[in-house]
Amino acid sequence: MLWFALPWPLEKASAQPAQDEPGDPPACDPLGWWALRLTPHVTRLGDALLLEVSGSLRLWGGAAALQRRIFEENPALASANIAQAAIGIIALAHLRLRRDGRGVPAGGVAALPLSVLDAARLHLPLLERLGLRTWGDAHALPRAPMVRRFGPGLRAALDVAFGLVPERYPWLVLPERFDEALELPAHAESAPALLWSANRLLAALQAWLRARQQGVLAFELGWTLDQKRLNGRALPPAQSLRIRTAEPAQSMDHLRRLLAERLARTSLLAPAIGLRLHAVQTAPWQPGNAALLPGEQRRGEPLHVFIERANARLGPGSVRRPVLRADHRPEQRQRWEVVDEKNHPHPKPLPPAGEGATDHAPADALAPTWLLHPPQPLEVRGGLPWRGGAALRLLTRPCRVETGWWAEGAPASDAAGEAVARDYFMAQGAAQELLWVYRERPTSRTPASAAPRWFLHGIYA
């Protein structure tokens, strides 16, 4: 058995806002959750965190290496010490002695002062008056009268300390779902002010995810409002913001940026007093494969990170991708679909394209690169289209598109489009620009007397 005792809460954490009442265990326990990576046997005892590491010593390369690792991964611990002993409460006693600046007395367990034993704390004045100062003094008392006088607790603790009975603790287990709340140190007047406190919850979420081997897909940040009514209007008790990402994430950088962008666009109905973070959806975490060769690492962030960030900052709909459709009407051949976290295009890097890239109709090589949507009506003079004060010169013979008859009479919808009867021409304007124009052909729907209308539908650029 090898026990490590870590001070808890950390000095850093206790220096933070004053809501940490003594004796009131903090709601979330990031250090404990983090310690679960080192060993499954973690428990909180008094003001310390106890880790039983004998089972995983070999994995971490010995006690010294493990201590180094704890210090490296927990910069906040560096000022404190880790006490190490074969029995948990002895490690705890060592930790307390060191923290108080007293050295660990020579003489082993028997020489430890009773003041650092939790079970003896209630009886300290009496023990003092009896002249009992060390664990050894108390251990030497006759058993039955001692239990009668001090209760079974002290005796049981001493039995444990002297190795007569094994230690038993309620081990720390991770909650099944992450749902933590935090009281704000001060009223937050604006949404960005919430971010500072939300960072603590995000750190806790990260520790929870790491320990659970999960990645978060969606979480909800809620804040409780201080006021019930504002200007005579009833307010909801809480507001919330849901952040969603496409790939399970453990790193909080991306989520923190998304949250910051969303919070920057959110307005608080009233000052907030409490914060609650709740993991809505998680998925098993699969770390990415690292490349063996040094030059193979892809620099930059994945596509979904970029898309989600753009959507968070500029609003949904700022990123679109084409969805192609087999149709003869140019405006129906492509539809621009809003890309968000639900349908992001390529989680994996694109493979170099082979023959897949050439599956276009040969006539598309003559299609314009810009499409005007909707088509722009052209001035017609003498039966010819005009643009910019000059007649367009038609360069090709007509390319007839007459389709979409099924949409006729149906309610107008974007998906079906409309029936068209057009002759497309490639044309050249006064400034030598190449245009794609069409002339509406007379059909049964158009009045017979109407002159044919011309439209500009594309630009060769």
Next chain:
Amino acid sequence: MMMLELDGCLLKSTVIVPALALVSAAHRVADWRATAPPGVWPADALAADDGGRTVSTAHPSLDVQLPGGGWPLGALIELLQPAPDAPVWPLVLPALAARQHSAGGALALVGSPHEPFVPALMAAGVRADAVLWLRADAPSARLWLAEQALACADVAAVLAWLPRARSADLRRLHLAAARRGEGLLFALRPAEAAVSASPAPLRVQVDAEDGTPVPTLRLHLLKRRGPPLAEPVLLGRCAPLRDVLAASAAGQGVSDADRAPPWAARAGLDVVRPEVGDAVVRLAVAA
């Protein structure tokens, strides 16, 4: 006298090497070329290709005028156009497609003036499933989008229309491209910006050549890592379109003569003569 230009879009300075040191031995120029630190090159030659970090433009006449023989990767390339929707695709499409095929990744269009017609881009070899149309109107939003897209590993190329970008913004974009290292970044700006300074190592003014029967692009290389280029580079259209235009130009006399009757009489007119047009042309005309 030998003039050396330091590679520096941020710090543009000219170092004049003392004449005596080099004038005596011409062969030492060759030594210089061999031992010059990266980013330093003789002022009468194009900058050396630093590790093949260019992608060919697929226009040989342009490639020979560019340092490294193509569009530089990881640098801002500025294209100045008379209008946002002026012809520029023939210039960039082959390189975009080649880049997408070799490295994979998406093509991001930031603030394009019109809706891009994807079948036409596909015909040039661009993968349709990797086109991202990023819509933003505010200049700051466009810059932000372009910068973020560059930081993304799955974006192979960025085309950004930046009508109101300032020099400091462009510098930021250039640095973002340099950080990424392998992205292709084109900033499309109005032609009036040609007089103002820019941190882009390559600036090209794109004009339509007037008076030619087949529309041609005229490129002025305003700035490159190499000696200034006085005469413009002329660039034709891509193959099928060029053939159609050539065929149409060949039949122009007929079509001009026949302009008076309206379109109805025109339908039967043989604008494209079969002996000129190849199969594609015939297809296009008959389609």
